[in-house]
Amino acid sequence: xxxxxxTGLTASFGGERVIGPLSLRVKQxxxxxxxxxxxxxxxxxxxLIHERVNRESSLVPxxxxxxxxxxxxxxxxxxxxxxxxxxxxxxxxxxxxxxxxDEVRKLLKELGMSEKLWIPTASLSGGxxxxxxxxxxxxxxxPVLLADEPISALDGPMAHQVMELLRERFATSIVALHDVxxxxxxxxxxxxIQDGQxxxxxxxxxxxxxxxxxxx
Amino acid sequence: MALNLIxxxxxxxxxCFTAASASAETFVFTAIPDEDETKLVERFKGVAxxxxxxxxxxxxxxxxxxxxxxxxxxxxxxxxLAWFGGLSGVQARRLVPGSExxxxxxxxQAFETYFIANTSTGIKPADELSSLEDELRGKTFTxxxxxxxxxxxxxxxxxxxxxxxxPEDFFSRVGFSGNxxxxxxxxxxxxxxxxxxxxxxxxxxxxxxxxxxxxxQVIWTTPAYPDYQWTIRGDVNERxxxxxxxxxxxxxxxxxxxxxxxxxxxSDFIPASNDDYEPIRKTAEEIGILD
Amino acid sequence: xxxxxxxxxxxxxxxxxLFSLLFADIAITASNPWRDLGNFFLGVITPNFFSxxxxxxxxxxxxxxAFVGVALGSVCGFLLSLxxxxxxxxxxxxxxxxxxxxxxxxxxLQFFGFHPLTGVLAIAIPYSGIFAKVYSEILDEVxxxxxxxxxxxxxxxxxxxxxxxxxxxxxxRTYTAYRLECGLRSSAILGFxxxxxxxxxxxxxxxxxxxxxxxxMLILFxxxxxxxxxxxxxRLLPVYVLGAPFFxxxxxxxxxxxxxxxxxxxxxxxxxxxxxxxGGLVPWLSELMVNEALPGIWNTVILTQIALVAxxxxxxxxxxxxxxxxxxxxxxxxxxxxxxxxRSTPEYILAYILLQLWGPSMLPxxxxxxLHNGGIIGHLIGRQTNTIRLRPDAPTGFNRYSWExxxxxxxxxxxxxxxxxxxxxxxTAILGxxxxxxxxxxxxxxxxxxxxxRAMILILITALLNIGIDTLGRYIRRKLALQTxxxx
Numbered sequence: 001x002x003x004x005x006x007t008g009l010t011a012s013f014g015g016e017r018v019i020g021p022l023s024l025r026v027k028q029x030x031x032x033x034x035x036x037x038x039x040x041x042x043x044x045x046x047x048l049i050h051e052r053v054n055r056e057s058s059l060v061p062x063x064x065x066x067x068x069x070x071x072x073x074x075x076x077x078x079x080x081x082x083x084x085x086x087x088x089x090x091x092x093x094x095x096x097x098x099x100x101x102d103e104v105r106k107l108l109k110e111l112g113m114s115e116k117l118w119i120p121t122a123s124l125s126g127g128x129x130x131x132x133x134x135x136x137x138x139x140x141x142x143p144v145l146l147a148d149e150p151i152s153a154l155d156g157p158m159a160h161q162v163m164e165l166l167r168e169r170f171a172t173s174i175v176a177l178h179d180v181x182x183x184x185x186x187x188x189x190x191x192x193i194q195d196g197q198x199x200x201x202x203x204x205x206x207x208x209x210x211x212x213x214x215x216x
Numbered sequence: 217m218a219l220n221l222i223x224x225x226x227x228x229x230x231x232c233f234t235a236a237s238a239s240a241e242t243f244v245f246t247a248i249p250d251e252d253e254t255k256l257v258e259r260f261k262g263v264a265x266x267x268x269x270x271x272x273x274x275x276x277x278x279x280x281x282x283x284x285x286x287x288x289x290x291x292x293x294x295x296x297l298a299w300f301g302g303l304s305g306v307q308a309r310r311l312v313p314g315s316e317x318x319x320x321x322x323x324x325q326a327f328e329t330y331f332i333a334n335t336s337t338g339i340k341p342a343d344e345l346s347s348l349e350d351e352l353r354g355k356t357f358t359x360x361x362x363x364x365x366x367x368x369x370x371x372x373x374x375x376x377x378x379x380x381x382x383p384e385d386f387f388s389r390v391g392f393s394g395n396x397x398x399x400x401x402x403x404x405x406x407x408x409x410x411x412x413x414x415x416x417x418x419x420x421x422x423x424x425x426x427x428x429x430x431x432x433q434v435i436w437t438t439p440a441y442p443d444y445q446w447t448i449r450g451d452v453n454e455r456x457x458x459x460x461x462x463x464x465x466x467x468x469x470x471x472x473x474x475x476x477x478x479x480x481x482x483s484d485f486i487p488a489s490n491d492d493y494e495p496i497r498k499t500a501e502e503i504g505i506l507d
Numbered sequence: 508x509x510x511x512x513x514x515x516x517x518x519x520x521x522x523x524x525l526f527s528l529l530f531a532d533i534a535i536t537a538s539n540p541w542r543d544l545g546n547f548f549l550g551v552i553t554p555n556f557f558s559x560x561x562x563x564x565x566x567x568x569x570x571x572x573a574f575v576g577v578a579l580g581s582v583c584g585f586l587l588s589l590x591x592x593x594x595x596x597x598x599x600x601x602x603x604x605x606x607x608x609x610x611x612x613x614x615x616l617q618f619f620g621f622h623p624l625t626g627v628l629a630i631a632i633p634y635s636g637i638f639a640k641v642y643s644e645i646l647d648e649v650x651x652x653x654x655x656x657x658x659x660x661x662x663x664x665x666x667x668x669x670x671x672x673x674x675x676x677x678x679x680r681t682y683t684a685y686r687l688e689c690g691l692r693s694s695a696i697l698g699f700x701x702x703x704x705x706x707x708x709x710x711x712x713x714x715x716x717x718x719x720x721x722x723x724m725l726i727l728f729x730x731x732x733x734x735x736x737x738x739x740x741x742r743l744l745p746v747y748v749l750g751a752p753f754f755x756x757x758x759x760x761x762x763x764x765x766x767x768x769x770x771x772x773x774x775x776x777x778x779x780x781x782x783x784x785x786g787g788l789v790p791w792l793s794e795l796m797v798n799e800a801l802p803g804i805w806n807t808v809i810l811t812q813i814a815l816v817a818x819x820x821x822x823x824x825x826x827x828x829x830x831x832x833x834x835x836x837x838x839x840x841x842x843x844x845x846x847x848x849x850r851s852t853p854e855y856i857l858a859y860i861l862l863q864l865w866g867p868s869m870l871p872x873x874x875x876x877x878l879h880n881g882g883i884i885g886h887l888i889g890r891q892t893n894t895i896r897l898r899p900d901a902p903t904g905f906n907r908y909s910w911e912x913x914x915x916x917x918x919x920x921x922x923x924x925x926x927x928x929x930x931x932x933x934x935t936a937i938l939g940x941x942x943x944x945x946x947x948x949x950x951x952x953x954x955x956x957x958x959x960x961r962a963m964i965l966i967l968i969t970a971l972l973n974i975g976i977d978t979l980g981r982y983i984r985r986k987l988a989l990q991t992x993x994x995x
Binding site (some may be wrong): 292295362406 | 532536539543616617618620621699701707710711714716727759760762765777786858866867868902942951952956957958993
């Protein structure tokens with residue numbers, strides 16, 4: 001499964017509908033950017049999709065969902081807990097195997113933070129924490145990436161490096177972004193969300209930044 | 217360094233552990249905690265040594281914290297012999313069929329309870345308890361242990377019998393000091409105005425000069441009743457060999473170490489039987505301590 | 508002010524306590540209590556560490572029982588906490604923790620006798636119930652988000668180990684360490700019913716007026732507790748836990764027949780045992796209720812309410828002792844020492860000491876409960892005030908206390924107090940063993956008369972009363988929206 005066709009997506013909060021009903025069809029190879037004002041429902045939509053695809057996706061939520069007391073290695077390794085037996089995972093918790101260590105270190109190197117492998121995530125900066133969540137998603141290696149503002153805390157060059165990496169590793173992705181330039185550069189389809197509805201759906205080569213700005 | 221020490225301790229305690237289980241057939245006895253523990257431990261360590269040499273088995277005394285604990289340990293076969301009071305002996309023998317009273321002190325055939333009062337109450341000694349009714353009413357009063365014969369059963373019996381009232385209705389405050397020495401100290405100090413205790417404890421403390429007779433005095437003595445005795449379980453022969461019960465009985469009756477006897481204090485041990493304690497059983501049933 | 512629900516609730520409780528005072532037996536009956544107290548303090552400052560050869564063994568046994576009991580309790584409690592969301596488990600845990608360690612010990616003494624298992628289980632069982640509750644509360648606080656992000660086929664155990672445990676590990680450890688300290692206190696008082704721990708020797712020395720010996724034991728006990736951070740090290744823990752079972756002493760062998768007898772005969776109500784059937788049960792029960800249970804409940808409730816308010820008052824008086832907002836370092840150091848001693852001394856031992864000195868009434872019990880619990884809460888509140896930053900021109904002295912600090916800490920103060928309500932009641936019941944006419948007095952009497960059927964029913968009543976108070980306490984805390992973490 002790498003493309004999907006979702007219909008009748010709705011979400012309510014406190015009796016008030018915040019999303020939908022809307023339909024979204026994503027084909028394999030599509031890299032969708034969700035854009036729109038904050039509060040338009042992008043995060044909710046990402047959550048909905050995550051549930052709909054039975055969590056068969058690499059998710060980078062806005063609040064990252066890191067286990068703060070664990071070091072970077074374990075937070076990343078968590079992406080593949082389903083690949084190993086319970087005892088293997090338990091041993092890894094106490095003393096990781098060198099194969100996994102090397103693999104995770106390599107991944108972190110690409111994100112420019114391999115020296116932080118054994119630091120508890122609680123003591124990292126915001127940008128570093130965000131990269132740990134991204135590393136976990138990469139390590140998870142699901143066919144689809146769902147990411148909610150994955151580069152909000154990263155500075156210029158690093159933001160580009162991360163987006164490049166995500167584009168390269170995931171054939172299909174849905175990424176909520178508030179940076180329009182980034183969306184146009186790294187995604188091939190732009191979906192604009194306004195008041196819980198799809199207000200814009202175009203391939204990025206037919207759009208300019210100013211077209212999208214009308215949503216804001 | 218610390219680890220090394222711990223390892224040594226562990227090994228030595230393991231050794232103790234196995235040593236203890238190797239000699240599983242230790243003859244264990246206990247006694248009701250009716251007096252200060254130091255005295256009891258000293259006295260019964262002596263008895264243990266004596267019995268051990270007479271019986272050729274390892275004999276161990278274990279101190280307990282309450283009369284009921286002594287009875288329970290006897291009932292649960294964790295001890296095979298016990299120095300009980302009248303009431304605790306009756307309780308124990310009811311619970312352990314086949315157990316027997318085998319020896320008592322000469323004095324235990326006719327034991328007494330002293331009612332004592334702090335002199336500040338102005339209560340004068342009397343021959344009849346009934347003549348003290350007005351002076352005693354509304355005073356504070358302490359028994360010894362809840363399970364004691366001389367410190368609870370008999371005094372309560374006479375209070376009910378003579379005054380026709382429950383102790384807690386007759387006195388303004390009723391307490392249980394825990395043991396006879398403690399009763400003596402509490403009344404002497406005036407914490408309670410009146411108390412009841414084992415006459416032997418009083419006499420011994422008096423002889424040793426441990427009583428401030430200006431502060432506390434005996435105001436009434438109960439009629440005599442049977443009290444303390446050695447009680448043994450019925451199944452000791454199966455565990456320690458034929459005739460063991462007989463040998464224990466003889467050893468106790470032959471005990472003539474004066475120092476040891478004085479520590480009880482008893483002049484001699486004489487034979488006893490379960491029937492000797494019938495009056496105690498009846499009294500206990502009468503005041504509802506026994507069902 | 509009166510419209511504030513916290514103030515109104517406090518006033519209601521004060522009124523209840525004042526009303527209870529009318530019925531309470533409060534008196535100093537000793538003719539010369541201050542001389543005795545003086546002798547006692549003289550004993551404490553002239554301790555005799557070489558009185559009994561058993562002293563060091565007793566100390567070792569106290570530690571051993573605490574380690575084995577708490578370790579067993581925390582393992583069982585942890586397993587229970589995983590299924591704590593099921594109502595039957597919650598009821599079961601509430602029930603086993605509503606029965607005090609000493610009651611458990613008295614029960615086990617009847618069939619295990621003086622076997623180490625008696626002491627171990629007496630600590631482990633109620634602690635399991637407490638651990639289950641607190642562990643599950645701690646686990647519930649953990650952020651659920653990481654768990655939702657795991658790959659769908661992740662094993663339950665792996666998911667638990669990676670996403671739940673790490674973030675609350677420190678809290679679990681802190682709480683378990685705190686419980687170990689409580690375990691030392693529990694272990695010490697088990698000596699009062701005959702187990703070979705510190706209480707055994709303390710009781711002997713005290714009842715014989717050997718205050719220097721008793722003082723030495725108390726001092727050693729404080730040192731033991733105060734130095735815990737030095738000798739309870741994570742790396743040494745496995746050594747302690749594995750080694751402790753070897754230091755429990757041998758006791759006496761268990762006779763298993765006694766266990767069967769206890770459950771099939773001893774605790775069966777005597778009318779049923781004697782074949783009188785249900786017809787005999789009703790008068791038996793009503794006699795027990797009227798003569799023992801009801802007076803016991805009445806006294807227990809009265810004493811609890813007075814002790815609760817006394818604890819509150821003492822807390823409010825004591826917290827400035829360690830607060831940075833008052834006094835100099837000297838005063839605070841002595842304040843710390845006072846509070847550490849107050850909370851390290853088990854209330855049972857405090858009550859025992861005061862009863863010996865002042866004579867029997869509810870007063871020693873109230874003072875003991877207030878000192879111990881007030882010491883604990885005062886310490887927590889005092890520490891909390893140290894995190895408060897006052898404006899530079901804040902008033903000083905009593906105005907600072909009453910205008911700046913008390914209003915800020917009052918809600919957490921009430922939260923702690925209601926949290927300890929149930930604990931105070933559990934202790935109140937047990938103090939009956941010392942001769943105050945609460946439920947424990949009747950339980951002890953029944954046991955002294957070898958009537959375990961009566962004892963068990965009275966213990967059950969005590970447990971139900973505790974569960975009731977616990978529920979009420981939680982209701983009030985929820986109603987007033989009071990939050991506390993279970994560290995006291």
